[in-house]
Amino acid sequence: MAQACGLGLLLALLLPLVGASMPGFVVRLNKATLKYVTDVGKVPFQRVLKVTVPYFLDQSQQRIQPIRVQILNVHVHNFQLNFVADFGVHLSAEANFNFRVLRVPESVTLTMPVILSADVQVTQGPIQTPLVSISDCNSTFGPISILDGSNNTSPKMLVHLQNHIETVLNNKLCLAISSLMQVINVHFGTLIGLKPVGPESQIRYTMVNAPTITNDYISLDINAMLFLLGKPIVLPLDATPFLLLERVGAKDAMTTLGLSQDLFDSAILLLQKAGSLNLEITGKLHSVNNQLNTSVLGQLIPEVTHQFPQPMPLVLKAKLGATPIASLAHNNATLQLQPLIEVLVAASNSDFRSLFSLNVMVTLSLQLSVSKVKLQGATKVLGDIGLTVASSNVGSFDTRKVHALVRNVFEKPLLDHLNALLGLGISLPSVANLYYLAPRVLVHDGYAVISSDLFYQC
Template sequence: MPGQRLGRDPGVVAGRIMAGARSLGPLLVLLWAVVSVSLPVTVVRLNKAMLDYVSDIGKVPLQRALQVTVSDFPDRSDAVLQPIREASPELILCLMGVPLSLGFQPNRVQILDVHLPSLHLKFIAGFGIHLSAAANFTIKVFRVPEPTELVLPVALLADVHVARDSIGTLVLSISACSSLFSPASTLDGSNSTSQELLDLVQEHIRADLSNTLCLQVSGLVQDLNVHLGTLIGLSPVGPESQIRYSVTSTPTITSNYMSMDVRAILFLLGKPILLPLHGAHPFVLPRPLGDEDAMATVGLSQHLFDCALLMLQKAGSLNLEITGQLNSKNNPLNTSTLGQLIPEVASQFPEPMPMVLKVQLGATPMVTLRTNSSALQLRPVVEVLAVSSSSALQFLFSLDVMVNLNLQLSVFKAKLRGTTSMLGGLQLSVVTSNVGSIDVSGALGCLKSWEGLWECETDTHTSVSP
C-alpha cells in the first residue's frame, strides 16, 4: 500500500490519505466511531497538510459569512444620512427611463465585497486549532454630494477548542476571538473625502463589526458541529448494510497533528456485526516520517477487516454468477469445452449449450495483514450448471475451492480499495457430481479455462460494491 506503515500491533495497517483528495466530507467521516468500548478499531491522525487543505477550501464559506450588514452611519448631529435628493445627473437619467442604481438603500453603509488573501490554521498542543485570516472589506458610504468607497483591512484571530461529548462526537467551540482593524484607504475617485469624515466612518464601522465578525466565525463553527452530529447515526455502506462511528476518547493534539481513537460498528439489516476481540490490544501509529503531502494517517485493525469481510459474506456481496454466451467466439463457458475434459458432459450435451457458474462464499474470508502487503483467503463453493434444451438449468457438479490471494491496499478519493492477484495455486475437492467421477486435475483444468471470465466478472463486481 503506498505510504503504508505498521503500528505496534502486527495486525494493523496504517494508510495515508494523500493531498489529492477532492472532498472534505469523506475525510470528516473518518473522525467518528460507535459506542464506548475498551479498544478502538481505527486510529486517525490528522496532519498539518489537512489543515492546509481545509484552509484552502474554507476561504469561500468564510468570505460569505463575513458579508454582513453594517448599521446606518449618523452625522455629527446624530441625524442619519438621508438619500441623495438633489437633481444629480444620475437622477435625471433615471427620470428619463435609464435604469440606474442610485444606492437608495435603507443602510447608508454597505459592504460591497469581502476578499480573503489568506486563511491559516494550525494546531494548538493540548487544546485545539488556531485560526488566523486576513480580510479586505470594500465598503461604500452613501453621503452628499457623492458616495465614498473604502477598503478596510481586518485581521481575524480565533482559538477553537476540540473536545468529545458523552455520545462520542467531536465538539468544536470558540474560546477566544478578536478582530484587528488596520487604517482604511479610499479607492480611486474618492480622494475628496476629508480625513475627519474618514476617521468617523472607520470608528463607526469598527464599533459595528468588532463583535459581529466573531459571531459569524462562531456561527460557522456551530454549523460544523451540526454536520458532525449527523455523522453519529447510521451511514449507508451498501443496500442492506450500514456503519456507525464514534470517538472513544479525548483527541490527542500536538503542534504537528491531532490523533483520535475511533470505533466503527458495521450493521447488516439493522443488526450489528460483532466479533470477539481475541488477544487484541491497543495500538499506536508510527511517528510521522515527514510526508508533507499526507493529510491523514489511518490505522486499521485486523478486527475491523474481519468484521467487514463477515458482513460482506453474510450480505452475499462477494457472490458471483457468471453466464456463458453461446454466440461468443471467445467464451469457453459452454458444454462443448467442458465435454473435452469430462466425457459424460459431452454425452449428455451433444450440441453446445451455454453454462452458468454460481460462486458462493460458504465460509467467511480471512485476511492476514503484513508489512507492505496482505493476504486474503477465500473458500467459495462453485456450482456448475448447463442450460438444457428446455432452457432450464441443469446441475452438473459442485467444487469446494480454496484460493489464496495477494491483497494490495490503496487509497483513492479518500476511499480504501483493494486489488488482488493469485498467491500460489488452487486447492480443489469435488462436493457432488451428476456427471460421474471427476478427476481433480480435470476440474482444475476447467477452472483455468474459465480464468479470464472469472477475473472479468470479479473486476466488474467489485467495482460496484461499496
C-alpha cells in the same frame, strides 16, 4: 451552505481522521492541510466578514443626522491557521475593510485595517460527530483613513466614525465567525449518515472519543459499523485497538488514513453473509469453445458419459462456507477463498442433478485504490488452485484429471465477479463535498495506509 467553505473546509477535513477504533480508521490531518485551507478559504472567509453596519448618527451638525455606513469589500491577507495542542486550531488574519459613508453633500470612501484572532475548539459532539466552537475571539483595529482624497470630512467626525465602526465590528465579526461554526457543525452531521455498500448493506461512521490534537496534526478515532438488512456485522472475536505509527504515510500528504485489519475482516464477513461472494457459472451447449458440458467432462470421468450419453450443459455453483481470509503484509495484500463448487447437470424438466462437489482453495492478490471517497479493490489469482473431492455421484476419480478444466472455466468468471464487486467500492469516512485527491495506498503488516491530498468542493 456556501459559508461553510473556507474556514469550514479545515474542519470538514477533520472527519476522516487519527486514533484507535474497533474496527475502524486512524487518520492524521497534517500541517499541509492548513496551507490548503487558507489558500482556498480566503475568499469565502472575506464574505463572512462583510457584516452589516448600522447607521452612524452624525452629531457634528445642529441636527443629528443618520448616515449610512456600508462595507464595500473586505480584503484578507496574511491568513493563518495553526494547530494548538490539546485544544483545536488558532486562526489569525489581517484584513483591510473598505467602507462607503453615504453622507450629504458628498459621500466618502474609508479604509481601516483589522487584525483578527480566534481560537477554535474541536471536541466530540453529542451525536458522535466533531463539534467546533469559538472559545476566544478578538479584533484589533488600526486607524481609519480616507481613500478618495476628500477633504470635507473633519478629523472629529473621523474619530466618531472610527469609534462607531469599532463598536459594531468588535461584536459582529466574532458573531459572524461563531455562526459559521454552527453551519459547519450542521455540515459535520453528514458524517454519521448510512452509506450504501450493496443493495441490502450499509456502513456508518462515528467518532469514538474526543480528538487528539498536537502542534503538528489533529486526529480523531472513527469507528465503522457495517449493517446487513439493518443488523450490525459483528466479528467472531473481539477486535483489538488499532494504533497508527507516527512515521507512516507520505510526509507531504495532507492526510494519512490508516485502515485496520479488523475493518477488512468486517467488510469481508459482510460480503459473505450477504451471499455476494457466491457464484454460478452456466455452460451453453452450442457456444464456441464451451467446456461446461457432459461430453467434455465425460472424457475425463467416463461415468459421466455413461450416465449422460447425450451432451448436456453443466452448471457450477460456488458457495463460500468458510469465511474468506484477508492478509495484510508489507506491500502485499491477499485474499484467500475456500468455496465449495458443486458440478450439476441440467436434466429434464428444469431439474439439476449433482455430479460431484469440490473443495477449492484459491489465493488472490488484492490491489487497493481510492476513487473520490471510495476504497476499491482488484484481484488476480496467485499460483495454482487447490482441489479435493467433497462428494461424488459419479464414482471415485482423480482430481488431477479435472483440475485444468475446473481452472479454465472457474477462474475468469470468479475474477470478473470479484472485480465488479470490489470495483463498486466502500465509502471511506467523509462529509458532503469532500474528496480524496491523488491518493496513494500502501500495505503494511496488519493494516493499510492511504496518503492523500484533499479536495473540498463548495
